[in-house]
Amino acid sequence: MSRLVIVGHGPTSHRLVEALLAKGFAGRVTVLGEEPRSAYDRVALTSYLTGKSVEDLTYPVPEGVVLRLSSLVTAIDRENRTVTTADGHVEPYDVLVLATGSSPFVPPVPGRDLPGCFVYRTIDDLDAIREASAGAAGGVVIGGGLLGLEAADALRGLGLETHVVEMGGWLMPRQVDEGGGAVLRGHIEALGLSVHTEAGAKEIVAGPDGRVSGLVKPDGETIEAQVVVFSAGVRPRDELARQAGLEVGPRGGIAVDDGMRTSDPAIYAVGECALHDGMVYGLVGPCFTMAEVAADRILGGEAVFTRADLSTKLKLLGVEVAQFGAMEGALDVTFMDPVGGVYQKLFVSDDARTLLGGICVGDATPYNTLKPFVGRDLPGAPSELLFTGGPANMELPDDAQVCSCNNVTKGQVCTAIAGNGLTDVAGIKACTRAGTTCGSCVPMLKKILVAEGVEVSKALCEHFAYSRAELFDIVRVRGITTFSQLIAEHGTGRGCDVCKPVVASILASLGNGHILDGEQAALQDTNDHFLANIQRNGTYSVVPRIPGGEITPDKLIVIGEVARDFGLYTKITGGQRIDLFGARVEQLPQIWKRLVDAGFESGHAYGKALRTVKSCVGSTWCRYGVQDAVGLAIALELRYRGLRSPHKLKSAVSGCARECAEARGKDFGIIATEKGWNLYIGGNGGFTPRHADLFASDLDTEELIRTIDRFLMFYIRTADRLQRTSAWLEEQGLDYVKQVVLDDSLGICADLEAQMERHVATYADEWRATIEDPEKLRRFVSFVNAPGTPDPSIRFEAERDQVKPVLIPLEAVRS
Amino acid sequence: MTVLREDLETTRWSPVCSYTDLLPERGACALVDGRQIAMFRTFDGVLYAIDNHDPFSGAQVLSRGIVGTRAGEPCVASPMHKQAFSLVTGVCLDDPAVSVPTYRIRLAEDGTVEVSTG
Numbered sequence: 056m057s058r059l060v061i062v063g064h065g066p067t068s069h070r071l072v073e074a075l076l077a078k079g080f081a082g083r084v085t086v087l088g089e090e091p092r093s094a095y096d097r098v099a100l101t102s103y104l105t106g107k108s109v110e111d112l113t114y115p116v117p118e119g120v121v122l123r124l125s126s127l128v129t130a131i132d133r134e135n136r137t138v139t140t141a142d143g144h145v146e147p148y149d150v151l152v153l154a155t156g157s158s159p160f161v162p163p164v165p166g167r168d169l170p171g172c173f174v175y176r177t178i179d180d181l182d183a184i185r186e187a188s189a190g191a192a193g194g195v196v197i198g199g200g201l202l203g204l205e206a207a208d209a210l211r212g213l214g215l216e217t218h219v220v221e222m223g224g225w226l227m228p229r230q231v232d233e234g235g236g237a238v239l240r241g242h243i244e245a246l247g248l249s250v251h252t253e254a255g256a257k258e259i260v261a262g263p264d265g266r267v268s269g270l271v272k273p274d275g276e277t278i279e280a281q282v283v284v285f286s287a288g289v290r291p292r293d294e295l296a297r298q299a300g301l302e303v304g305p306r307g308g309i310a311v312d313d314g315m316r317t318s319d320p321a322i323y324a325v326g327e328c329a330l331h332d333g334m335v336y337g338l339v340g341p342c343f344t345m346a347e348v349a350a351d352r353i354l355g356g357e358a359v360f361t362r363a364d365l366s367t368k369l370k371l372l373g374v375e376v377a378q379f380g381a382m383e384g385a386l387d388v389t390f391m392d393p394v395g396g397v398y399q400k401l402f403v404s405d406d407a408r409t410l411l412g413g414i415c416v417g418d419a420t421p422y423n424t425l426k427p428f429v430g431r432d433l434p435g436a437p438s439e440l441l442f443t444g445g446p447a448n449m450e451l452p453d454d455a456q457v458c459s460c461n462n463v464t465k466g467q468v469c470t471a472i473a474g475n476g477l478t479d480v481a482g483i484k485a486c487t488r489a490g491t492t493c494g495s496c497v498p499m500l501k502k503i504l505v506a507e508g509v510e511v512s513k514a515l516c517e518h519f520a521y522s523r524a525e526l527f528d529i530v531r532v533r534g535i536t537t538f539s540q541l542i543a544e545h546g547t548g549r550g551c552d553v554c555k556p557v558v559a560s561i562l563a564s565l566g567n568g569h570i571l572d573g574e575q576a577a578l579q580d581t582n583d584h585f586l587a588n589i590q591r592n593g594t595y596s597v598v599p600r601i602p603g604g605e606i607t608p609d610k611l612i613v614i615g616e617v618a619r620d621f622g623l624y625t626k627i628t629g630g631q632r633i634d635l636f637g638a639r640v641e642q643l644p645q646i647w648k649r650l651v652d653a654g655f656e657s658g659h660a661y662g663k664a665l666r667t668v669k670s671c672v673g674s675t676w677c678r679y680g681v682q683d684a685v686g687l688a689i690a691l692e693l694r695y696r697g698l699r700s701p702h703k704l705k706s707a708v709s710g711c712a713r714e715c716a717e718a719r720g721k722d723f724g725i726i727a728t729e730k731g732w733n734l735y736i737g738g739n740g741g742f743t744p745r746h747a748d749l750f751a752s753d754l755d756t757e758e759l760i761r762t763i764d765r766f767l768m769f770y771i772r773t774a775d776r777l778q779r780t781s782a783w784l785e786e787q788g789l790d791y792v793k794q795v796v797l798d799d800s801l802g803i804c805a806d807l808e809a810q811m812e813r814h815v816a817t818y819a820d821e822w823r824a825t826i827e828d829p830e831k832l833r834r835f836v837s838f839v840n841a842p843g844t845p846d847p848s849i850r851f852e853a854e855r856d857q858v859k860p861v862l863i864p865l866e867a868v869r870s
Numbered sequence: 871m872t873v874l875r876e877d878l879e880t881t882r883w884s885p886v887c888s889y890t891d892l893l894p895e896r897g898a899c900a901l902v903d904g905r906q907i908a909m910f911r912t913f914d915g916v917l918y919a920i921d922n923h924d925p926f927s928g929a930q931v932l933s934r935g936i937v938g939t940r941a942g943e944p945c946v947a948s949p950m951h952k953q954a955f956s957l958v959t960g961v962c963l964d965d966p967a968v969s970v971p972t973y974r975i976r977l978a979e980d981g982t983v984e985v986s987t988g
Contacts, residue, residue, distance in 0.1 A: 517941065549895065549913050551938035552947035552954070577895040581934040581949035589949055593929035833891075839898040839909075840886040848906070848930045863928035 057082040059353065060138060060146050062128045062295065063154035064088030066097055067326030067342040069114045071152060074350035076117050084119070085146055087126040087138070090177060098339050098492070103181050104209050106735065106749030112178075131299035133319055150321055150353055153296060153309060154346075157289035157327040157337065162197070166259030171267030172283045175206040184282065188213040191281035195219075195270045197256050198286035199226040204371045206284045207248055211372070218249040218278050220270070222287075225252055230367055230378040231398075234389065235416045238398040242374040242417065245396075251278075259283055291328045291335050304330040313359045315349040323349045331360055338365060339492060340460040347462075364459045368415075368422045377422035380412025380429035390441040392417075401425070401437045408432055423499055427455030427465065457499050460492035465503060472507050480504070515776060516553040519546045523701060523776040527561050531772075536567055538578050556580050557776050560663055563699035564771050565810075566817050569824050570699075571831050582661035585835065586821055587643055592849055592860035595643060596636040597623070598660035599650050600696060603670045603688035603708075604631025613653040621646055624857045630667035630705065632658055637858050639845055644835050647822045656820035659697060663777075665704045668692040669717070673710030673727070682727030684710030687756065691725075694760065695767065697818045701774040701783075704767070705739070719747045722780040723763055728752070732759045736766055736792075737784035745781040748789050751797060761808065765796045768807035881974070883984040889977055892917070897933035897946060905987050907973055908933035910957055912944050918957035919975035919985050924948045925968055932970065 059075070061068050064086050072084060088094070095112040103112060116122055126140040137147045159174035161167055171191075173184050188194065194210035196203045199221025210217045219226070225236025226243070240250050254272045262268030269277045291308040302310040302318035308330025315323045315331075325345040327337055336342055341363030351358035366379035374396075384402030391398050397417035403410055410428045415421050421441060428434060431452065451457075453466030471477060471486040480500050484490050490497045513522040519542075521529065526541070535541050538558050542550055550558075559578035563570050570576075570583055582588050587595035599614065614633050618625045621642055623635040638646055660666060668691045671677065673684030688708040698704070707716040708725045718724025724735040730753040738747030751762055769792070774783040784792060794800040825831045836842040851858040886900040892911040899922050900907045906922035910933075922930045927950040935946040937957075944957040954963040955970055962968040974986040 518938075548939040548942065549937075549944075551940065551945075552936040552952055555936050555938060574894075577893055577937070580936055581931070584934065589931070589934075591927065591929065591950075593931045593950075834893075837899065838901040838906075839891055840884075840900045840902070844901060846906075846930055847904075 058147060058149045059084050059152070060148035060150070061086045061152045061154055062138060063156055063292075063326070063328075064090070064094045064122065064124070065154065065156050065326065066094060066114070066339060067156070067346050068152075068154040069094040070343045071154065071325060071346035071350055072117055072120055074347050075353065076119075078350055078354050080350070080354060082149070083121070085121040085123070085148075087128050087140060087146065088122065088124050089127045090179070091125045092178065093122055093124060095178065097176070100175075100178070100181065101205050101209050103178060104185060104212055106746075108746055109178055111746055128295060131295060131322075133299055133322070136321065148321075150323070152349060152353075153317070153322065153324040153328055154326045155292035155295060155324075155328045157291050157335075159285055160288045160290050161285045162256070162287055164197075164256045164259055166261065166267070167285070169259055169261050169267045170265065171281055172259060172285065174285050175202060175209070176289075181209070184209070184284065185213060187282050188215055191215055193218070193278070193280040194282035194284065195256075195278050195280040196284045196286055197270075198288065199223070199250070199252070200229060200286065200288070201227060201367070201369065201371070203284075203286035204243070206286050207243075208372045210282065210284065211246070211248060215280075215282060216249075217247075218251060218270075218280065219243070220251045220254045220256060220272065220278075222255050223252065226250065227376060230376060231414050231416055232382065232400065234391070235376075235398045235400065235414045238391070238393070238396055238416045239374060239376060241393075242396050243372055246372055248372075249278075256283075289327065289337060291330065293328055293330075296322075296324065296328075304333070304335075308335040311360075313348075313361070314352040314357075315345055315360060316352065323353070325349045332362060334362065336363060336365075338363075338367065340364065340462070343460060343492065344462050364456065366422070366426060366459055368419050374417060375415065375419040377415040377419035378413070379422055379426040380410065382412060382414065384411040388437040388441060390438075399441050401441060403433065403437055407437065410437075423496075426459075427451050427457060427499075431455070451503075457503070458487075458489035458492075458496045460496075461488040463487045463489035468500065468503050469507060472504065472509060478504075478509050515557060516551055518542060518548045518550050518554050521545070523557055523561075524773045526557065527564075527772055530558075530561050531565060536562065537574055538562075539574060550578075552580065553776070556583070556663075559583065560699045560701065563664075564814075566813055569819075569821060569831075571821075571825065571834075576834075585640055585643060586647075586657060586661055586825060587638065588661045590636060590860070592863065593846065594636070594849055594860065595638050595640065596634050596660070597638055597643070597646055597650075598628065598632050598634050598658040599655035600658040600692070601632045601667075602692040602696075603668055603685050605670075605685055605689060610653060610655070613649070613655070617646055617649050620649075622851070622858055624859065628660075628667075631669050632660070632667055634660070637851060637860070639837060639849060640835050641837055641842070641845065644826050644832050648826050651820070651823050651826060657697075657822040659821075663700055663702050665692070665695040665698045665700070665706070667705060668695075669705075669707035669721075671708075671710050671715035673708075677710060679713060680710035680727070681729055682710055682732065684708040684716065684727060687725065687732070687759075688716075690756075691760075691763070694815055695763075697821070698767065698771075698814055700767070700771045702777050702779045704780070720744070721747060723747070723766065725759065731755050734759060734762055737781045737789075739779050739781045741779070743781070747781075748784065750789075750793065762796060764811040765804050765807045766792070768810050769795055769803075772807075881986050882988050883976070883978075883986050885978070885982045885984050887983050889981045889983055892983065895937040897935065897937065899930070899933035900985060902985060902987050906930045906933075907985055907987070908946070909975060909983065909985065910937055910944075910946060912937065912957070916944075917975045917977060917983065918944065919973035920946075920955060920957060920960050921970040921973070923970065924950055924953075925962075925970060926951055926953055 094114050128138045130139045194215035195218045196207045199219045207219045257273045258271040269279045271277050293303045293309045296309040309324040311329045326342045348358040348360045368377035385405035386403045389400045400414045402412045410433050451465045455465050457465050514520045555578040626634050628634050668688040670684045670688030674680030705721045706723050707718040707721045709716040709718045710727045720738045724747050726733045732754050733752050734750045735747035736750045837846040850861040884902045897910045908922040910918045934949045945954045947954045960970045960972040
């Protein structure tokens, strides 16, 4: 058993590879994928159209696995144990796993092959739909199931007048009953989509250009549309198995036993192509379980796949829909709020004691709280559970499944918490995989953490029992202006290198004058104290602000002259600025005197503050540009310069979708559109790179600035110490931040805007203020008893025509 | 008395600055006999002196660190990589096998700060 070959590279195949490696599979693994790209998260496919990139969705390919892409397998030779690909490659196997997935079912409607007809399964499909939507006015999705509504959401997001046609009597017939379907329809129509139930497609008709122009319903009505997406279910991809003579089901699907083995003991099948006990599964949870079972069996284990839980919880077009357990029962209890658009139904046994299942539309809270009780005694009266969400201290049994995607029970979560001393959801995810797939059980995981008595310490350091966000509120609400008052009234001791810079930053964010005024000076770390960046030999570097990266030749010459006259090493930064290295503390005021006189001001490269707003050259020069990127970048940089925050802030503006300014790698990035600006938030490079998420689209400049004002101030108020916007956003959740910033759900936006206005109005250049203040200047000496003497330990040597520090040899530091 | 007399005779004090040149909870550096001495004035007005040389980075920077307390012990955190050193003993609180020299420091009656490297 040395050569394992997997046919297909989707999420299930990826999970199988991961499981095999985790279990210590020592043989050679070869994966043959049909698509030109490696496996990606199909559950999150639609997010590709709302800002996620292919890279964001792609799973990492584990080390040591041979992956052949664009390799459609066309034949299996079971006798010689080889598979052959369309391009003639022959791959021998000892064990073969079929993970061929499924293909969208396209009903035999006349016109279904016209240009403008699509299915919704792959990134290529989405690219094609996006392209076709560019010049289109209307779109139709055939099929009102889960995937159909996802596709409808996508078409709506692409700006199309969107229709959904569903054969059945209501939407999502597999997940909700008629009552739930009616409530769901209300939500969807309120969003401006048209829903046609008990309707199919009689014919798809073409316009004079030969492309789709509309869909004719059975009643003869024509819906005008240039884009048609088929989402009428999927069929298992079993053609390869059929051809090889493996047993397949009467309605398709590769027949497998409880160990995922096909009728040939050397061949397994997992995922959507497999037929187990008469069932084909399209949900990611059961497919992942199949992958785990197959991996165990391949390694000689005895794992068994049993009929899987088909519970679903999702948010479609902003509406929560969930279904768990059975969809019928002897008794049922329904809660309906037509005004709020909420429909919840529980199915119970005839003695009303055992929970059998439930349906939720508009509010899926019962899914979170009650799903683990399916098949068990209800923790309260059904009506009470629906109205009040149940008693606060509902005790879950240990064997209740918490995460159905990864089949993790409450008991396993508790064991992991106790055994590994876990204190947060991230730890539970790492140890158990619970919550790592669809994420719907994360609220439950948090509850378990709390119930297990885990108290996550939020204390900043030994001097303050508060988090940074709490300290910010204390300082803001109580109007505290000094560290001494804060620590005397709300802390202990005299502070340290953790809490002092945090308080300094909070005081600065709230506008308390120059950061070197009075007691504030003692709170700053060395960079802020000398308004420059310390380097490895104890010298400092200087970065003048160059807003938007735009600079005149005269100013460039001044920088060059200063660097030459003070013997500084010069380097262009990643943020379109110029960094001058090797300045001693007593040189800093002299250097800055020259820079300030030439019109430069502090670039705050030393601060946890706004650094730079990068830009591409924009529509002024670029033949592709659609907006003035440089102009906006300068305006933003001048607006937010000097703004102190929990961590550094970077921004960029791109003048068109080609994104030359790399705005999506920034804390807030702006990309020009034909109609205005798209705002992305939460990106960064660094140790854990993250692409920014699309936050708002097609804003005019005024709306854009108002939105950024609110976003930045909300981040500054609520983020943890040294928490970049990326980690903050993941913690808060994009939807929540949208609610607060775009919909003003907390009613604080006027306050946030006013706070930013105060910042803008009171900004003053820190370096100019410093060189104009003899008291502040006195600190810029290497030696208090010999102000004119340079530090003799600092020496330089030449490299590539510039200086570099002579490194001080380190003695053995431990005695 | 004999001990005190010996002490007076052998300790050479160098005046380096006035007390008001030192900010509360901030350091300053003095160059004495070619040696760099980091001097600190804590919140309660007490003076401390340790070597300016950060043994972890090799740079002369300890006088530029943030002054505070750890479990009541006055300390300074190196501005380079944040290791904290006791101002009383010079011992690194994050790695007690490492320490920096301490020096004697006093406030003369006329408000002059004096240090001794002897």
